[in-house]
Structures are given as structure tokens and as C-alpha cells.
Amino acid sequence: MQSGEVEDVEIRLLLEGVQRIYGYDFRDYADASIRRRLTHWLAESEFATFSQAQSRLLRDRGVFESLVRGITVNVTEMFRDPAFFRAVREQVVPFLKTYPFVKIWHAGCATGEEAYSMAILLNEEGMAGRYRMYATDINETVLQKASEGVMPIMEMQRFTRNYQKAGGRASFADYYTARYDRAILSATLKKDIVFAPHNLAVDGEFGEMNMVLCRNVMIYFKPALKERCLRLFDSSLLPGGFLCLGLKETLEKKKIGERYEELAPPLRIYRKRYG
């Protein structure tokens, strides 16, 4: 048996143990990425092998929490894929504006970069105070960071470029205050966002949403879990609502696909049909 096969067995046992003891199910995560992340976590840990980690992991919640932090951190940036945010501004917001108030679910918001991007965009389009955004993630550590709204100042140059390419109407520097090596996002961006824990693998839907964003989260899932997420988003969305996925995620060959039309084809913005 090759060492890779032993490790496969160890990983499978570890994920099963974690599911049985803590109820977090990572067995439906795509193998290649979770293996990379687990291997990285193991290298940073005090353990030499997954088998060695296993016994502590199942008894010590602190070790388990470090594992969850390690394998569920998604990274993103403000206005990632500027063309997507431009399309939201130009093609989605005009529909949203026809409602007195809209609800948005941002699933898998990680450290909040895209949630704050959306808040900037909506505020610039005159929707301040007319929306509530539920930004959720499985990882409570990143949620805490997201709700603080503090980012490394060295990222701001890249974010500013993205913002401009995305059709930003103001000066990006107006949205944060620089303090040493940190950029503190303006409180006006935070007041309409509610950060909350949510596990896409086990938790339920959010009712009556006008828009659901879940970008580059399902790429880490196996097909069955992707379908579960899409069902969840579909039952959360009102007719005429918008579903926004990552550039490498589509509704092609998906069960809910027939109820949606693609608004801006390469940018994965879908609209739920009426009736």
C-alpha cells in the first residue's frame, strides 16, 4: 500500500470521527482541496500524522476548532471579478430598486470583503437603509473578523483598482480610515449587514430573499452538497429574485436550473422565473 492510500484512509476516518462527535460534516467536501487544507493544517499542528491527531481531535474541542478554522477559511477580495459587480450595478440593481425594501443572503461570506463591496455598491445606487444583508459563514472566527470590518492596508491598492473597474462612483478611500497597517471600514457600511453563523451542509434556508450570493464556496463541495446548497438557495429566493454564483459555478445540468434564466451569461447572475 502506498503512503498516499494510507493517508486517504486516515482522512476518511478523521472526517467521519469529526462528523460523529461534533456534527460537522466535511465528507461532502471535494477531496483534492480538503486534502490540501488538511495537510496544511497538519503541518502547522503538533501532530505527525492524521491518526495521531485523531485521538486528541475527538476529545479536545479546542483542537477540533482549530481544524474547522483551518479547513473552512475561504479567501476573497473586495470587488473580486469587477465585471461581475459592474453587472450587478447595471443589470440587477434597477430591479432591486423597484422594491421598497430588499433582503439579501450572502452565503459563505468569509471575512466579509464581498459583503462590504455589495454594501458600497447598494449605497452608491441610493439603496442605503432599504436593504438588509444576511452574511453567513460556517467559520465563526472569520465571521468575527468580518463584523469588525478591518482589513490590511496593503490590500487597499488592489481593492481600489477593482472598485474602479467595477464602476465605483466615489473615491474608494472615503470608505475606510487608515490606522497604522490597518484599514477600518466605515460604520455606514456595517449597519445594514447582519453577520450570522450558518452551515450550508446542515442548516436551513433564509426566507423570502430578493438576492442570494454564494460565490466560490460550492467549488469546494462534491456534487451532492452543491445540489443541497442550490435547493436551499432556490427555496430562499422569491420569484424574480437573483442568484449570483462564482465565475466557475453554473446552473447547467443542475436540478433547479430550469427555474432560472441567466442574466449576464459569463458572470453567473441568474434570475428566478415567476410561476
Next chain:
Amino acid sequence: MARLFKAVVVGVSTGGVLALQKLLGQLPADFHLPILIVQHIGPDAGSGLAKLLDERCALRVKEADEQDEILPGTAYLAPPNYHLLVERGGFLSFSADPYVSFARPSVDVLFESAAEVFGPELIGVVLTGANFDGSRGLMTIKQKGGVAIVQDPEDAEARQMPQAAMAATDVDYVLALDGMAALLLKLASGRAAISHKGTGAR
């Protein structure tokens, strides 16, 4: 010794557009191994390169898509801003994890995940590039018993990436781009002698 392979992985950076045209252009449409490619590319590059290569090569070339099944006679390019990985069962997947070896897509990520799945049935190819991405991945391919091919640094538009790969692991073939398609055809049909130097721990 005849030997069967399941896939070819290719990593390339500076000078990659021309190098890929040359390499893929010399392979027939019925080349029976799938080819997975990471070409370093900017985050907003779009999918123009796959279209261009597809037009100019007999082989089918496409940008990798969600859940693509890895098929023979097809070359899959990693999309901009995502790592490309191989899943057991022969499917492709993506990750938006941080840059690896200063790149996303990263050659190392593709090579390591492909080595995990294909083991000794994998051919890794490192072409021209002005960085060192791919050297760790090629080492992993060798450790799992696969075959390592590197473009002759003298022949490469940028020599660093081939040189780094050669420094990291004992590669099986070092040759100019011109002979590479013929070598891949020979390996694919089991007609090439494979040196087993530096096959590493299994």
C-alpha cells in the same frame, strides 16, 4: 518497458502562449491522453487563450469547467484566478485558495493533486517560465513514480522555471520543445524507454 499513462500535466509561464501552440499543435486530434495545463495568467485574462489554441490545434482545447470529466484527446487550461485540481474518479475541480508559489493558478497545486490521483501513471512537463512554480509539483510527481519532462533551459524563452525544476528533482527527459510532442506520443503508446533514475520513495 511498456507502461500505461493516464494523463499529462503541463506547467508554463512566460513565453507560454507560443510554447503551448508549438507543443499542442504537434499532437494529433486523437492523442489518447488528457492534458491538463496551468499557464500563468492575470486574474482578469478571460478565456481567450483556450479559444486561440483550440482554433490552431488539431487537439481539442478548452478552459476547464466545473465538474469536467477528464477525457482523452482534450487539453484543459486552468481558468484565470483559480487553482485547477484533479479529483479521484477523473474529474476536475477548482479552488480559490491563496496564491501558491506566487501564482493562481499554480503549477504546483495542479501537479500535486494530479500526482495524488494518478501516481506513476502521470507525465509532468515543465516549460518556459521566469519563476520557480512547478518544481515542487514535479518533485511530487517523481516521488509517486511518474515521469518528469523539462524543456531544455537553452531552448526556453525564460529559463528559470525549467532550471528550478531540474534543481528540485532528477528529471527523466530534458529536451527542446520541438521534440516534445514526439516524446509524448512515444510515451503514450508505451514505446519509449523510461529511465527510472530518481524514482524516489514509493
